[in-house]
Amino acid sequence: MKVKVRPDRCIGCKSCEIACAMSHSSGSPLGIAPRIRVKHGQVVRGQREPSKPYVVTCRHCAKPKCVEACISNAIYQDADGRVLYDRDRCVGCWMCIMVCPFGAIHRDLRAKKVAKCDLCDGRETPACVQACKVDALEIDNSRREQ
Amino acid sequence: MRSFRYIIIGNSAAGIAAYEGIRQKDRAGSVAMISDETAPIYSRSLISYFLAGQIDEEGMLFRPRSFYGREGIEALLGRKVVKVDPKAHQVMLEDGEVFGYEKLLIGTGSAAVHPDIPGGGLNGCFVFRSYEDAKAIKAYLPKVKEAVVLGGGPVGIKAAEALSSRKIRVTLIVSSGNLLSQILDGTTASVIQKMLEDHNVKVITRCDVGQVLGESSVTGTKLADGRVIPCQMVVFCKGVQANTGLAVEAGISVRKGIVVDDHMRSSIPDIYAAGDVAEVKDILTGQRTIHALWPNAMQQGYVAGMNMAGGDRSYDGGFGMNAINIFGTPIIAMGLLRPEVRGGAEVLTAKGNGWYRSLVVRDDRLIGAFLVGEIDSAGVLNHMITHKIGIHGLEEAALRPDFSPARLAEAGIEIDIGE
The missing domain is CATH 3.30.70.20 (Alpha-Beta Plaits)
Incomplete structure (x- = not known):
């Protein structure tokens, strides 16, 4: 199982990031590093507009x-x-x-440990998938050979 | 005489990965793991964390204690193989017991070099390689206020950091002109030296210890230039040597390490080697070398295991890399960074508040990367080095801490891991 990204659909709204942070914190999402992140290509100042959004998350x-x-x-x-x-x-x-x-693996600076996607262990549908309004994230249950 | 389909000599990364590789192909074949160390599978790379007190004995275990039993592995721990007889397909142990094998993996790793200097055998002198070493050092700590660590490689730095975190005044003595001289140039290494010095670790370069002072226990060290440094502990971190003795005696081809082909086969049929004892291809230099690294040992062991069980996998080779923390600052070094090895390559550097980064580029390919402070995209750079992805036009982006696969995607480069 993994979260599959459909890049053509992503509009870069970051709802997934917020949902991920919420899902991995007991209260406020502030300061909790999301394990899914929406990135843009060109972000150097003075250059052209940010390019298409790109979702960085664990591919399992x-x-x-x-x-x-x-x-x-x-x-x-x-x-x-x-x-x-x-x-x-x-x-x-x-x-x-x-x-x-x-x-796709990040540092949780406060805990000095890594943070990565755990597919919202214990939840039926990962929070990011549930939160995505444009169906850019979906669950992929296909099995792959090791 | 008992026989096993598979015998694995060694109980660390290469051995465990080989077991897992074997089980991908062969669910039932009998397996014995033999190690002269008594501890169950532990993670050697964690000894500095153990010494620092960051993790306990449970944290050191790389697999649960129940692992061998659950998997049906015959674990012969605290027992040393003294002879391999390739013709008879047998190994002989120190206590005289003989076991037969069909396929054998030599994963004997390497041993710390203990320099032969006057006083080097006094109480308070240690090497820092095994769990036993770490436990012995830890047990000795109550007698120590000041320690001298010899060797400016990753192990020496980790030992110095661990001891320092235990409020011991540490002097780190480095033979060469800079720390991590096998990996970094002087300029880059000075970044690390400053970080150590900022945390009260004294670093002395271009110097060696000539003598360890003391009657029965260490009271100090005398440097080659005559300076005396009082200390109650000396930790030798002067490199390792592959444990190739068994292989040499068995007539297996050995240079620095056991020579293996891309299937991790040694020069003698049915005998494989993996991990710190095996000499493999460096994909950046094209030469055969030993990559004494946990992930590389895991990859090699897995490939060896699959092939021992009738598979047909190849190991493409690797390159040098390391991740270390120095007092909380993450540092990652990958690929060719020293001027001697990077040749006429271009070096790009950038720095900002709390981070530093340098990239080595040759013929439009990234061949080395050194990251301090901000390391989130290290794996993407690693992938670019491994797969020789052209970096033209991406240099500026790759130097930034916020570099991400998004930038590659924008340039039309897909990260393909063959799945």
Whole structure:
């Protein structure tokens, strides 16, 4: 299972970011780093307008590099192919950030641990998918070979 | 004599990944893991976190204690293989017991070099490589107010940081002209040196310890230039040497490490090698080398395991990379950064409030990246290095901390990981 992005549909409204932050905090989303992020290409000042929005989020790779790189066995792949992590085991070594080709793992600066998409573990539909008003995010349940 | 379909010598990253690779192909074949270390699978890379007191014994475990039993692995821990007999397909242990194998993985890793200097064997002298080393150092800490760490590589820096976080005054002695001299040039390394010095770690470069002083326990060190530094502990972090003894004696081809092909096969049939003991291709230099890195060992072990169980996977090679924290500041170094190895490549640098970044570009390809402070896009740069993605037109963006795959997408470059 993973969240599949339909880039052609995304309008860059960032509803997914807010929903993600809300879903991963007990109260206010302020200061909680969202694990899904809407990025733009050209943002250098003085240059042309920001380009099309681009959603950066975990792809739950079939053979995840972050799992290979994790020295504390915090990031793991479960039987359903979801790439999850055990926050308590994370030591903040950032090896996973060094190897994720999608730039989809972030530092939670307050906890000094990583934050990544956990598919809203325990929720039927991830918050970002639910929040997306233009159906740019959808659930992909296809299985891939390791 | 007992026999196993697979014997794995070594109980760290390469060994565990090999086991997992084997099980992708062969659900039932018997597996034995043999290690001279007594601890269950732990993460070697975490010893500095353990020494710093950031994690406990449970945190050190790389798999739950129940792992071997649950998986049906015969775990022979605290037992040393002393001989491999390729013809008979047997390994012999120190206690004389012999086991047969069909396929063998040598994942014996490497051992810390303990320099032979006067006083180097006094109480209070340690190497910093294994869980046992970390425990011994930790147990000795109550006797220590000042420590000298020898070696300016990642291990020396991590040891210095861990000791310093335990309120010990640390002097870091570096033989070469700068820290991380195997990885960085002097200018870049000075960024790191300053960070250590800002946290009261004294760094002395271009110097060696000539003698460790003391009667039975360490009381100080005498540097090659005659200076004396009082200390109660000396930690040698002077590099590692691949544990190739078994392989050499078995007639397996060995240079710096065990020579393997892209299927992680050694020169002798049915014997594979992976991890810090194996010599693999460096995709940036084209040369064979040892990448003593956890993720590389995991990849190699997995490939070896798959192939041991009849698969046909290749390992394409890797390159040097490392992530370290220095007193809370994240640092990532990847690829070719030293002038000696980067050749006539162009070096681009940028810095801002709390971050620094340099990129090495050769023939329109990124071959090295060094990131301090802001590291979120490190993996994207890593991907560009690995897959030799053209960087033309993206240089300025890639130097910025907010670089993201969005910039690649805009340039029409898709991140393809072959899935």
